Amino acid sequence: xxxxxSGKVVLVTGASSGIGRAMAKTLAAEGVxxxxxxxxxxxxxxxxxxxxxxxxxxAADLTKAGEVDRVVEKTxxxxxxxxxxxxxxxxxxxxxxxxxxxxAWDELLSINVNSxxxxxxxxxxxxxxxxxxxxxxxSSISGHQALHWEPVYSASKHAIQSFVHGLRRQxxxxxxxxxxIAPGVVLNELWGYTDPAAIEAKVESREGLRxxxxxxxxxxxxxxxxxxxxxxxxxxxxxxxx
Numbered sequence: 001x002x003x004x005x006s007g008k009v010v011l012v013t014g015a016s017s018g019i020g021r022a023m024a025k026t027l028a029a030e031g032v033x034x035x036x037x038x039x040x041x042x043x044x045x046x047x048x049x050x051x052x053x054x055x056x057x058x059a060a061d062l063t064k065a066g067e068v069d070r071v072v073e074k075t076x077x078x079x080x081x082x083x084x085x086x087x088x089x090x091x092x093x094x095x096x097x098x099x100x101x102x103x104a105w106d107e108l109l110s111i112n113v114n115s116x117x118x119x120x121x122x123x124x125x126x127x128x129x130x131x132x133x134x135x136x137x138x139s140s141i142s143g144h145q146a147l148h149w150e151p152v153y154s155a156s157k158h159a160i161q162s163f164v165h166g167l168r169r170q171x172x173x174x175x176x177x178x179x180x181i182a183p184g185v186v187l188n189e190l191w192g193y194t195d196p197a198a199i200e201a202k203v204e205s206r207e208g209l210r211x212x213x214x215x216x217x218x219x220x221x222x223x224x225x226x227x228x229x230x231x232x233x234x235x236x237x238x239x240x241x242x
Contacts, residue, residue, distance in 0.1 A: 006031035014089030
């Protein structure tokens with residue numbers, strides 16, 4: 001039997017678009033209480049209106065350490081606990097290193113890596129005290145293979161993979177499950193896909209995933225029986241060849 005998520009408190013970052021928005025919608029249908037984090041209050045409000053229920057909107061810039069602490073504190077003040085953390089916010093920068101912009105890399109690393117570290121650090125005390133919790137980080141196939149057309153992004157996701165595996169072993173004794181989901185090409189704004197017709201064409205040719213495909217896989221991971229941890233789930237379009 002899978003676990004019932006009804007009533008669970010879920011904090012999801014990057015919730016205003018793409019995978020984060022899809023996760024919010026999928027989990028709302030399971031009866032969870034959502035804390036939605038993103039940069040745009042307007043877009044978060046739109047997601048909250050779509051999911052309904054008891055959703056908390058938290059507009060924040062996660063490159064700022066104080067903002068990470070604030071969103072956790074606000075969530076705890078509203079709901080009293082955080083059962084599931086989904087650190088999903090991320091930036092994507094491809095290209096050759098020689099042509100890159102180091103300041104942009106710093107921002108990417110701040111979001112993709114540092115904000116994840118800080119979020120986990122902030123939620124762990126409560127999870128350890130309750131002897132329960134689930135942390136599921138959005139990684140990438142780039143965290144499993146260093147892709148030459150996106151070396152900085154790949155480096156950020158390799159860091160996430162190392163962190164997730166070390167963290168999992170530290171907190172397992174507290175009944176906290178830790179895992180990562182690693183998608184290939186996802187047809188959303190992060191990868192420059194906004195036209196529904198173009199998205200459907202890529203799906204039809206099996207060259208890309210919908211954000212909803214990833215959200216469905218996240219739901220599967222979160223609902224496994226308590227004795228089961230899915231350490232890594234790599235999800236690719238059938239015709240993505242890396």
